[in-house]
Amino acid sequence: MSLKPKVVNFNTVWHDLRETVEAVITLGNVKRDVWNNRFSDVYSLCVAHPEPLAEKLYFETKQFLENHVQNMLVTKVAPTNSTPSQADKNVPDLLQRYYDAWSQYSKGIFYLDCLYLYLNQQHIKKQKLSDADITYCKICPETHDLKEIGELGLDIWRIYMVENLGKQLVEHILEGIKADRCGSPEINSQRVKIINGVILSFVQVQDYKKTGSLKLYQDLFETPMLEASAQYYSSEASKLLQRCSVSEYMEEVIKILDDENKRAQKFLHNSSLAKLRKQCEEGFINDRLDFLYSECKEMVSQEKRKDLRNMYIVLKPIPDRLKGLLIQTFLDHIKNEGIETISTLKGENMHIQFVENMLKVHQKYQELIADVFENDSLFLSALDKACASVINRRPNDRQQCRSAELVAKYCDTLLKKSKTSETEVDAKLTNNITIFKYIEDKDVYQKFYSRMLAKRLIHEQSQSMDAEEAMINRLKQACGYEFTNKLHRMFTDISLSADLNNKFNSHLKKENTDLGINLSIKVLQAGAWPLGPTQVVIPFAVPQEFEKSIRMFENFYHTSFSGRKLTWLHHLCHGELKIGFLKKTYIVTMQTYQMAMLLLFETCDSLTCKEIQTTLQLNNETFQKHMQSLIESKLLLASSESLEGETKIELNFEYTNKRTKFKITAAMQRETPQEVEHTLSAVDEDRKLYLQAAIVRIMKSRKVLRHNALIQEILSQSKVSFTPSISMIKKCIESLIDKQYIERTPNSGDEYSYVA
Structure with missing residues (x-):
């Protein structure tokens, strides 16, 4: 074939071409x-000499397609000899005829578009409007744009076929969908295929459009379909x-939603699935919420899992519905x-009951959320809020929340020497962290935990040092390095002390000294160990049996470490006698x-209280407490109940015990109410210092800040450890104003400025 342009007789060429076009389209x-x-x-027509005949070819093809579609409408799809009543009686025939005609025509127009490839690329595309023309020049593509042959054929079908039969087709389609909903046997797989094909033809005739390709489908079919639905x-x-009851209603709705979803997938275009689902939810759920919620409290209180599961399935797809009554009722429950479960706790094991009861509640509802609510984050959040509310609850405004203290005591019980296996202890400590994370006053927990850890380390009561370190690492993961810094230093001291004792013993051997x-x-480092009021040294005359040992160690220590001061904490010491x-x-x-008291009886059988107290130089409180413990153990006997002045204390020569090795120090190591009170007071003081430091940091960086903004900044920074009261923050601000760290801005009552 020659590609050179030549003179062409249009009518002759078009005659042959038209026959092929007709064969292709049919x-x-x-x-x-x-x-x-x-x-x-x-x-040859597109490059004809002396003048291209492309435009004439385009319009002749257009005229042919228009005539062809109009002829199909009259002869094949909607014959004019059938009356409206007959057409109504033959509803499936209309859909069938339209579907058959469309199936043939849509394939034919695809092949025809291939045949006209050169015309499309070299003539039509070059004259098409660009996106810029459409956007900025506001030219309507419908009136100024030539369509490619495939697009032209689809548009002609829309104009002459769809616009003429559209409403009638939609009526028949809706009747078919309704029949399917009613379970009519007429709606078989073939009928579904026909209805789906007719519906999709409304989309396909405008599929070529860059924008608004679904407009015909939406206006003609989707809108009336949604209204009917x-x-x-x-x-x-x-x-x-x-x-139906609420329970039965939900089961029916779930089934209907599932059926409608399947129906939409087999009949409709994908763009309609979500819209139809929303319409279904609106009719069955949104408009019936009062009915659904009428038994919500009963379902939650009785934990009817099947009903709760169904309610979750029903409400989940609807935005914000889960955040309403269901979640709030679940949270309150x-x-x-x-x-x-914790309101009636009392006794010595209160801390164990508190933690384990709360763990049972948490685990129970965590499992329920996984089983019923698919671990939905909204329900997990409700569980967290409920547990946090219970754990941080104060019985009344005057009483402190004891959760931090109880959780710390629970850890102390687990970590002390006992018959519990290490594996079981580890598992319980891991679970304990779940409760710990809900505690708001983590600084209170830290204070109690560090004091109990100190006692365990000093009195060598820990079941396992590995378990102790593992617990501290868990706390570090939960709260960060600062939270556990002092705890790590306490461990370091114990480790260094072991090395120091070995060196001291080596030194004694070298000096050939026997203590x-x-x-x-x-x-112990004074800054790391929370020894509270015991850091105030209690007066005590050390027995001569200990003097040599103490002096030797002090000389050894000062030789090894110059510039350090040793303070002996005798009240924390213990030994075997x-x-x-x-x-x-x-x-x-x-x-x-x-x-020391018993050693005084090495040279005599009896002494008065005054003699013992004077010899040891003990204050009255310390003397009374320790003497009472010896008398209660029956190693010593007192002449009267009041341990004062001339009361005679003597050895009990009739003393017997089944065990040859025992302790009488346990009672002294228990947490007393005074120690608890002191711990809470220490926390209060630490909080004031923390808040003052935070205020200074904030004001130093901001220079000037309003009162409310400063309060919010402080709350934001302190929430990791505790939630301070507004009154405490105000007191700290006033204190810093008095100390001239900050000042009120002139002419503004609620603004502060930093004093450089």
């Missing part, structure tokens, strides 16, 4: 050589309400059960003051 048989020749004909849903919902007693000393004045020898573990 899916007739076209021979390969004829098909190839028609490509050449299209090309809404009426159907409302009617069906009313029928269900009359015969957990809160009530939590309060009920006469076995000595183990722990050197061998008692040999009885029929049987006993080894008793006791505290230093108790040991």
Whole structure:
């Protein structure tokens, strides 16, 4: 074939081309050589000499397609000889005829578009409007733009076929969908295919458009379909309400939603699925919320899992519905059960009951949320809020929340020496962190935990140092390094003390010195150990049996570490004393003051209280407490109940005990109410210092800040450790104003400025 332009007789070429076009559009048989020749004909007309005939070819093809579609409408799809009543009686025939015609025509127009490829690319595309022309020049593409042959064919179908039959087709389609909803046997797979094909034709005729390709589908079919569906849903919902309980209604709605979703997938375009679903939810759920919620409290309180699961499935797709009554009722239910399970706790094991009861509540509802609510974040958040509310609840405004103290005591119980296996202890400590995370006053927990840890380390009561370190690492993961910094330093001190004792023993061997007693000393950093009021040294005359050992260690220590001061905390010391004045020898573990008192009886059998107290130089409170413990253990006997002045204290030579090795120090190591009170007071002081430091930091960076903004900044910074009261923050601000760190801005009562 020659590509050179030449003179062409349009009528002759078009006559042959028209026959092929007609065969193509009707899916007739076209021979390969004829098909190839028609490509050449299209090309020759487009480049004809002396004037291209592309435009004439375009309009002749357009005229042919218009006539062809109009003829199909009259002869094949909607014959004029059938009356409207006959057409109505043959509803499936209309859909069938339209579907068959569309199936043939849409395929034919695709092949025709291929045949006119050269015309499309070299003539039509070059004249098409650009996106810029449409956007900025506001030219309507419908009136100024030529369509490619495939697009032209689809548009002609829209104009002459869809616009003429559209409403009638939609009526028949809606009747078909309604029949499917009613379970009519007429709506078989073939009928579904036909209805779906007709519906999709409304989309496909405008598929070529860059914008608004679904407008015809939406205006012609989707809008009336959604209106009809809404009426159907409302009617069906009313029928269900009359015969169903809430539980039965939800089951029916879930089934209907599933059926409608499947129906939409087999009939409709994908763009309509969400809209129809929303319409269905509106009719069955949104408009019936009062009915659905009428038994919500009962379902939650009785924990009817099946009903709650169904309510979750029904409400989940609707925005904000889960955040309403269902979640709030669920939250209140957990809160009530939590309060009920801990409100009656009392006794020595209160801390164990508190943590384990709260863990049971948490685990129970965590499992329920996983089983019923698919671990939905909204319900998990409700669980967190409920647990936090219960754990941080104060019985009244005058009483402190004891959760932090109880959780710390629970850890202390687990970490002390016991018969519990390490594996079980580890599992319980891991679970304990769940409760710890809900505590708002984490600084209170830290204070109690550090004091209890100090006692365990000093008195060597820890079951496992590995378990102790593992627990501290858990706390570090939950609250950060600053939270556990001092706890780590306490461990470091214990480790260094062990090395120091080894060096001291080596030093004694080297000096060939025998102390006469076995000595183990722990050197503790004053800033790391929470020893509270005990840092105030209690007056005490050290027994001569200890003097040599103490002096030797002090000399050794000051030789190794210059510039450090040692303060002996005798009230924290304990030792083993061998008692040999009885029929049987006993080894008793006791505290230093108790040991010093018994050692006074090495040279005599009885002494007065005044003599013992004067010799040891103990204050009255310390003397009374430790002497009372010795008398209660029956190692010593008192002549009267009041341990004062001339009351005679003597050895009990009739003392017996089944065990030859025992302790009398346990009672002294318990947390007393005074120590608890002091711990809480120390927390209060620490908070004031923390808040003042935070205020200074904030004001130093901001220079000038309003009162409310400063309050919010402080709350934001302190929420990791505790939530301060507004009154405490105000007191700290006033204190810093008095100290001239900040000042009120002149002419403004609620603004502060930093004093550089």
